[in-house]
Amino acid sequence: MKIAVLPGDGIGPEVTREAVRVLEMLGLPGLTLFDGDVGGIAYKRHGQPLPEETLTIAHACDAVLFGAVGDPECDGLERKLRPEQAILGLRKHLGLFANLRPARVFAGLEHLSPLKPEIARTLDVMIVRELTGDIYFGDKGERAASDGSREGWDMMSYCETEVQRIARVAFRTARSRDCRVCSVDKANVLETSQVWRDTVKAAAGSHPDIELSHMYVDNAAMQIISNPAQFGVILTGNLFGDILSDLASAAVGSIGLLPSASMGDRATEFGRFGLYEPIHGSAPDIAGQGKANPMATILSAAMMLRHSFGREADAVRIETAVERALADGIRGGDLGGDHGTEEIGAAVRERL
Template sequence: MAKKILVLEGDGVGKEVIKSAIKILEFIREKLKLKIELEYDYIGGECIDRFGVAIKEETIKKAKKYGIVLLGAVGGYKWEKSKVKPEEGLLKLRKEMGVYANIRPIHSFFNRNIDIVFVRELTGGIYFGKPRKRWIKNNRTFVIDTLKYSDKEIERVVRVAFEIARNRKKFLVSVDKANVLESSRLWREIVNKISEEYKDVKVEHHLVDSFAMNLILKPEYFDVVVTENLFGDILTDEAAVLVGSLGLLPSASLAFKKEKVIGLYEPIHGSAPDIAGKNIANPIGAILSVALMFKYSLKRDDIYELIYQAVQKTLEKGYKTFDLDKNNYLQTDKFTDKIIENMNVN
């Protein structure tokens, strides 16, 4: 039976980079005779324009049924004042799919000493907590956002991080703000509790502010990092400095259910409306998201390695995208073709 993948291109450069990712996927599918079927749908701003919502309920149902989603990016200037925000579709998709563990590899193709895996909690915390509101009283404006976690939400993502650490260098750093936030104190307690089950993994606790500094000063020190939703969002964008561009970084948002892995795969960059339609977006983050899809959802580590090695070889030969070298670069589609040329598919 063929595996079905739901493709949501989204907005802006999301469409361009997903086109490149699908080109890689279809090349591999043809060469290796893989049984994979693709189905396209809408999310974000274009979905708002067409249907008045950031994501349709039937799209959510398909995502949950297939369990594998490849996504581009959402948002743009056009919808800044829209009552319905494109990002609402992405947050709803993550929540409905239940993909609580966001895996973000920070791997430098230019410095072999930088190879970090971030594990970010994705479906809890301040992005989802309620109440969330704004109100006016006595001519003053007030706002409230709620940071809420349960012990279960923390435990399940921390276990994912420990498992990844156990299979790498057996070193896990947990990032929190336990000197101020009650949620972080619970986070640290749970990490310590679960560490008793992973005696072979060394654990360190770092406060988020000092970690943010050390991530830049000594990135080679870190291997696997686990943290909550907001911190993980900010820190992984910061980490893009270490590898050269946001456009290089993929992500896999996962939920582990017995033998099945539910996966939402997307580059970590945004829709970049300023360069959308110019054929200069970096497709590597999207292409490597396909690699992660093969690794986790399709259980094909060999294809994961194949794609990574092709990207590595392409960059080593001196080919660059616009964000890496504005004076000497290949356009998005041409760079994708070079990756295919450097792919050794038997």
């Protein structure tokens, strides 16, 4: 079991360290960890946010455990050298086209959600977001408008093949939940979305056990807030998925609790190759102070064991340990508590 550990910047090394300690405590057979630099620290050491040696490590492993990237000292660099390019580069080079982001409210934390408690406790959704297409990766540029002013343009597109492969991921994911998939698009306005909807419908024909529905993105945003219980798996494109997943995470009450997985089609000896990371950023304002909540990274490690190594029982053990720590009042500053990074990590390990 070979895992590339890429801590990155800011609080990344702190939260990743606690997740690694949890993995080591499980006594997993053949576990080998390989460290690499990404982000701002990689630029400072190697002149690139994603050095070749880091890519080599990632390619040689079965999964990647990622921390966070972002360094204010690098904000003035040209875009291709900024820390954030590391995660985009990893997605591209590793073929990671599917992002899985679960969002649910933990028992006892309903009061932290901006939603009413009776609504918040029904939120338990998995957002499956296409990760390498759409407007983010389409042609873009700047030109002069007819009146001589600046005009920016970006091209949104999806081909059937791209939609088919992300739909398969959503259907496969739904089978481990409640077999419901809601495909979100804007087919009443966008041709790209019409192709998306038509392709998802066709793909669903090979998955008769899945209950498929469709929803426009503006309505989906409202429904996630007003009636989240109706959703099992939300399938959507890159742009809409970016927005809706952040909306769902805000409804949970803290991004310090939310893990994610980015996956592709590459098979490993154990399962599917994936990159696992917390959804929060590098938080440079608290870096090195031991204040960061490592639970999202620990839960990301649980997702890694489930999806890339087929170790469901170990994944559940970690998730249960986190739930019990929260129930026992172990909470970081993001949850209104005063427990530090190492203290939270130790509490989770105690409950294993």
